[in-house]
Every structure is written in C-alpha cells, then in structure tokens.
Amino acid sequence: MNNRFYNLVNEFMRRVIGISKRPAHGFPQRFLSHYNFVVAGGGSGGCAVASNLAKHGSVAVVDPADSHYYQPMWTLVGAGIKTTEQSRRRQKQCIPNGTTWLQTSIEGFDPEENSVSLHGAYKDKKITYDYLIVALGLEIRFDKVNGLTETLGKNGVCSNYGAGNADYTWEVLSAVKGGDLLFTFPNGPIKCAGAPQKIMYLADAHLRKAGVRRNCSLTYHTALPAIFGVPKYASVLSSLARKKGCGVETKSNLVEVDGEKKEAVFENLETGEYSTHTFDMLHVGPPCAPLPVYATSPLADSAGWVDVNKHTLQHNKYENVFAIGDCNSCPTGKTAAKVAAESGVLYENIQKLMKGEKLSGSYNGYTSCPLTVGDNKLVLAEFGYDGAILETFPFNQANPMWLTYFLKKEVMPPLYWHGLIKGTWRGPGVFRKLAHLGTV
Ligand SMILES: Cc1cc2nc3c(=O)[nH]c(=O)nc-3n(C[C@H](O)[C@H](O)[C@H](O)COP(=O)(O)OP(=O)(O)OC[C@H]3O[C@@H](n4cnc5c(N)ncnc54)[C@H](O)[C@@H]3O)c2cc1C
Known part of the structure; x- marks a missing residue:
C-alpha cells in the first residue's frame, strides 16, 4: 500500500480522534514513511509548532524523551522554592493531539531528499516530509x-x-x-x-x-x-x-x-x-553548543546552528525547512519566551508557503529574561535584535517588582503548559502593542 493511502488513513484517524477527544499521539501506531510535517524534537518549540500544524496534515513528532520539563522553573528549584517534579510532565501528556509521536532520536538529515533517518526501534528507517521543522534544542x-x-x-x-x-x-x-x-x-x-x-x-x-x-x-x-x-x-x-x-x-x-x-x-x-x-x-x-545531529548536517551554519533567516525562520537554503528555539541561528537570547514569539511567526510563514504566497511573518528577536533578584522581586528584561527594548508593560520593567515575580512564579508555568506548548501562547506582542499604543 502506498504512502498516499496511509496518509489518507492518518488524516481520517486524526479527524475522528479530534472529534472523540481520544489521545491521538502515537495513534495509529503504524509507522508511515511519509508525513506532511516532520517536527524534529518535542520540547517547547516542537510541541508549540506541532499543535498548530496538526490542523493542516499528517504530523510526526520525533523525540525520544519520556519526560517534558518546564526548564525555567529550575532556577526556583535551585533556591528551594519549587521542586523538579513540579517542572515535569510525562511527554505523552505534552505531545499534541492529532500528531504521531515517534519515540526515538533523529540520527541524520538529508534535506536534498526531504528525509530524516531514525534511531532505535526505527533503526535504518527514513521518513520523508513535505515540510521539516527543526526544534532539537541544544547540548x-x-x-x-x-x-x-x-x-x-x-x-x-x-x-x-x-x-x-x-x-x-x-x-x-x-x-x-x-x-x-x-x-x-x-x-x-x-x-x-x-x-x-x-x-x-x-x-x-x-x-x-x-x-x-x-x-x-x-x-x-x-x-x-x-x-x-x-x-x-x-x-x-x-x-x-x-x-x-x-x-x-x-x-x-x-x-x-x-x-x-x-x-x-x-x-x-x-x-x-x-x-x-x-x-x-x-x-x-x-x-x-549545537547538537552534533544538526551541526554536522547540511542544515548548519558555520557555527553549527540551523541556518535560518532571522526574520522568517525559514532555512536559508532549503525553503521547506524551518527551525525554532535554541537550535536556530537567530542572534538573540535562547529562551522559552523566544520560542513563544517564534511559534506564531513560523506558523504564519509555513501557511503562506503552503499557499505559495510570500512569507509575511517577521520575528523581531523577542526574548525575555525574568531576573529573580531576591525578596520576591524580579527585573523583567524583554528585548529583541540589537538590544531593542520590547517591554510589555507601560512601566519601567528594570525596576525590581513583586508583580513580575508573581508572574514568573505563578502565571508563567500554567501559561507554558496550557498555552505555549499548545501553540496558542505566542508571546506578549499583542499586549505590548496595546499597552504602548503600537509604539513598541
Ligand atoms: C536553568 C534554566 C533556566 C531557564 N530560565 C528561563 C526563563 O526564565 N525564561 C525563559 O523563557 N526560558 C528559560 N530557559 C530556557 C528555555 O527553557 C529554553 O530556551 C527552551 O525550553 C528551549 O526550547 P527548545 O524547544 O528549543 O528546546 P527543548 O525544550 O530543550 O527541546 C528539545 C527537544 O529535542 C529533543 N531531542 C534532542 N535530540 C534529539 C534527537 N536527536 N532526535 C529527536 N529529538 C531530540 C529533546 O528530547 C527535547 O525534548 C531556562 C533554561 C534553563 C536550563
């Protein structure tokens, strides 16, 4: 039976599962040799993007990990304020519905052939894709x-x-x-x-x-x-x-x-x-450092990061390849906040590409660093390319404040689990524009 048939079955199951609300990842268990979208890595960026792409075709998320961590919490864990267990979810709770989770590692990329090679149970197997999103993080x-x-x-x-x-x-x-x-x-x-x-x-x-x-x-x-x-x-x-x-x-x-x-x-x-x-x-x-799996592949720039246009997040050589998060070459701070902002741009641009239109989403390098400074206060640094200040609130966020610490400790974790990795939290850009009447 050919790939098209499997893709049709996959698409049919995705829709049925979507209606019945059964957990869709990994189901059907059948290994397809072709997916519309292959998402390499199921961390912050991989889940965010896969959640949205599941509406547009078959999606394979390739990631070997059993656990998914909200890494920004580890600072508070080190200070005895939270526990590692509070930062952890089982990966199968995080992989988006409507996608197929291949629980294995990617061993190599062949963008000329639109394929990736897999490890472990899938050893010696390759999967091909229409679009590839690299979200492998760093080492x-x-x-x-x-x-x-x-x-x-x-x-x-x-x-x-x-x-x-x-x-x-x-x-x-x-x-x-x-x-x-x-x-x-x-x-x-x-x-x-x-x-x-x-x-x-x-x-x-x-x-x-x-x-x-x-x-x-x-x-x-x-x-x-x-x-x-x-x-x-x-x-x-x-x-x-x-x-x-x-x-x-x-x-x-x-x-x-x-x-x-x-x-x-x-x-x-x-x-x-x-x-x-x-x-x-x-x-x-x-x-x-960049992970060897992409650093030694044709996707890498001279420093080893996945070589993307810093505004569109599209690969500079392979137009059906995008990268998000820690692994890409965007010259800005590598954070989950960056992932959130990038996920909206990447999703917009991939839809444009699918329609054969000009990519219009433009990432401004937004990243954020919530600097806990003790006494339940925080300096909320938010900036973009070339150090442009991109603060969300209409007050000076360099002043240590209780409110921003509360956001970090209590609001950002649920925003991550229920917004970012579900592909719906795309950063505070809209709020920033409202708060500053579109001037920032
Ligand atoms: C101590 C600490 C504090 C932080 N504080 C903050 C903060 O306050 N605010 C903030 O915004 N960010 C913070 N971050 C950074 C943030 O957590 C990361 O930038 C973000 O999670 C990166 O997301 P990602 O998707 O690029 O990578 P990850 O979330 O790391 O995901 C990469 C995924 O790829 C998978 N993978 C790896 N190799 C392979 C392979 N060969 N094949 C298939 N899958 C593979 C991994 O299993 C993993 O699931 C902090 C990080 C740390 C460590």
Whole structure:
C-alpha cells in the first residue's frame, strides 16, 4: 500500500480522534514513511509548532524523551522554592493531539531528499516530509570545563542546568553556614543567559533569611565584559549586586574545577592570566553548543546552528525547512519566551508557503529574561535584535517588582503548559502593542 493511502488513513484517524477527544499521539501506531510535517524534537518549540500544524496534515513528532520539563522553573528549584517534579510532565501528556509521536532520536538529515533517518526501534528507517521543522534544542557541555563532569553533583559543585541537577543546588545552598560561593557564566552561548546570576540573588536572599549571610562571600564570575548583555538592565543589576554585597568579576571564565580540593580556576579573558579561587559552593552556568545531529548536517551554519533567516525562520537554503528555539541561528537570547514569539511567526510563514504566497511573518528577536533578584522581586528584561527594548508593560520593567515575580512564579508555568506548548501562547506582542499604543 502506498504512502498516499496511509496518509489518507492518518488524516481520517486524526479527524475522528479530534472529534472523540481520544489521545491521538502515537495513534495509529503504524509507522508511515511519509508525513506532511516532520517536527524534529518535542520540547517547547516542537510541541508549540506541532499543535498548530496538526490542523493542516499528517504530523510526526520525533523525540525520544519520556519526560517534558518546564526548564525555567529550575532556577526556583535551585533556591528551594519549587521542586523538579513540579517542572515535569510525562511527554505523552505534552505531545499534541492529532500528531504521531515517534519515540526515538533523529540520527541524520538529508534535506536534498526531504528525509530524516531514525534511531532505535526505527533503526535504518527514513521518513520523508513535505515540510521539516527543526526544534532539537541544544547540548549542555559540562565537559568543556576541565574536571567539571567528574565533580558535578558532589563537593558543593552544582548547576541548575540539566534535568534533576537543580535539586543538588538547593541541597548545597540550604546547608551553607558560611564560606565562599561562586557563580559562573561561560565564554560562549548559553540558554537563558540570566539564569547563572538569578540563582546568586536567590542564594543571597536565602542566606539572609537563614541569618548566615555575613559569614558568606558571593561572587559572580562572567566571561562577558558586563554583568548583562543589555545596558538598560546591566546598570540596574550592577547596582543591585553592589547593594547586596555580591562581587562581580567580568571577563572571568571558568576553565577548571577540582572538586576535592574545592578549587576553581578562572582565565582572565583580557590578560590571559589564570587565578585559582577556593569555594564552598560553586554554581556553574555551563557552556552550551549545537547538537552534533544538526551541526554536522547540511542544515548548519558555520557555527553549527540551523541556518535560518532571522526574520522568517525559514532555512536559508532549503525553503521547506524551518527551525525554532535554541537550535536556530537567530542572534538573540535562547529562551522559552523566544520560542513563544517564534511559534506564531513560523506558523504564519509555513501557511503562506503552503499557499505559495510570500512569507509575511517577521520575528523581531523577542526574548525575555525574568531576573529573580531576591525578596520576591524580579527585573523583567524583554528585548529583541540589537538590544531593542520590547517591554510589555507601560512601566519601567528594570525596576525590581513583586508583580513580575508573581508572574514568573505563578502565571508563567500554567501559561507554558496550557498555552505555549499548545501553540496558542505566542508571546506578549499583542499586549505590548496595546499597552504602548503600537509604539513598541
Ligand atoms: C536553568 C534554566 C533556566 C531557564 N530560565 C528561563 C526563563 O526564565 N525564561 C525563559 O523563557 N526560558 C528559560 N530557559 C530556557 C528555555 O527553557 C529554553 O530556551 C527552551 O525550553 C528551549 O526550547 P527548545 O524547544 O528549543 O528546546 P527543548 O525544550 O530543550 O527541546 C528539545 C527537544 O529535542 C529533543 N531531542 C534532542 N535530540 C534529539 C534527537 N536527536 N532526535 C529527536 N529529538 C531530540 C529533546 O528530547 C527535547 O525534548 C531556562 C533554561 C534553563 C536550563
């Protein structure tokens, strides 16, 4: 029986399932060799896009993971405010209805043949597509810091990055009675560039509450030349760090950790000199990198990211390929907020392409960094390409506020589970335009 027949059956089942509200993912279980849409990765971006595309044809979501995490919660997990379990859902609850979940990894891309090759139970199988959406995220590279992999999760060396890792951050922090606490930001790309310093402010607040802050020194070592990449927020954060008595070392890059000796080695990126600092707690913001599966494929740009037009999100060479989220080459902060804004643009553009029309959706680089600064307050950084300020509210969001902290802690998680990954929350662009009467 040919692919067309299977696609018809698939489409029929999708509609029937849609009516009966039965869980549609993975049903029919039959493996099709062709789908209208292949979505590579079922994380934030993959689910958001697949939810919408299910209305337009057969969709395969390829992802091996059993669990889906709301990663922005891990900062709060590290500070003992939420738990890892609260950040987790079973993947089968998240894969959108009306799509087929192939629970395996993609091993390779052949965009000339419109095909991807699969791993595991589907080994040696290829699936072809009319349209491909790459949403594979990125890779956390603890191994790029000498000695880190061996000691992470013990000896006071922790990181909120990676599923389950933030539990140890809280274990270490809640036991601190005094000593040196170091927080690091890597030399190179990282998802959620604010997360490495958010945990420092939360640690500061916890230590004050525990009555041991005066016994502790807290220092933020960042490989960047400033505390934050956008000047408006950098100046507020610098004075906050000063007020809280937190040291800030810029152009200081963690290169080596000796967990047993409790020593961290930093390279000064300006002078090339190395210095060794002892620690009682070391929180690492890890180097991140493109995943080899796309970095070594024809889809990659010279840095390894999926090479897309930064406004349309369409691949620069293969017009039926799009990419969303951490894996794409858009020069802006890699966050779930970025995914939300991109998902609307990508959906609009793919529909245009299907109709043979000019792509009109244009992504402005919107990203957001909710910087928890302690005392139940937050600096809500929102910006786009070239540091353009894209704040939603009609007040200065650089001021630490209780309201924005409440949004981060209580509103954003349900917005993620019930809006973003369902493809309906496409970022606050509409509210921003209303609040600023269309001027921002
Ligand atoms: C500590 C921390 C704090 C953060 N804080 C915030 C915040 O406050 N605000 C914010 O907006 N963002 C924040 N983020 C960032 C945000 O979570 C990510 O940017 C976002 O989830 C990226 O979505 P994605 O779809 O690109 O990737 P992911 O959601 O990571 O999904 C990638 C998917 O691809 C799958 N996959 C990988 N390899 C393969 C393969 N070979 N084949 C098939 N599937 C594969 C994975 O299993 C995964 O499900 C934070 C992240 C961290 C770690």
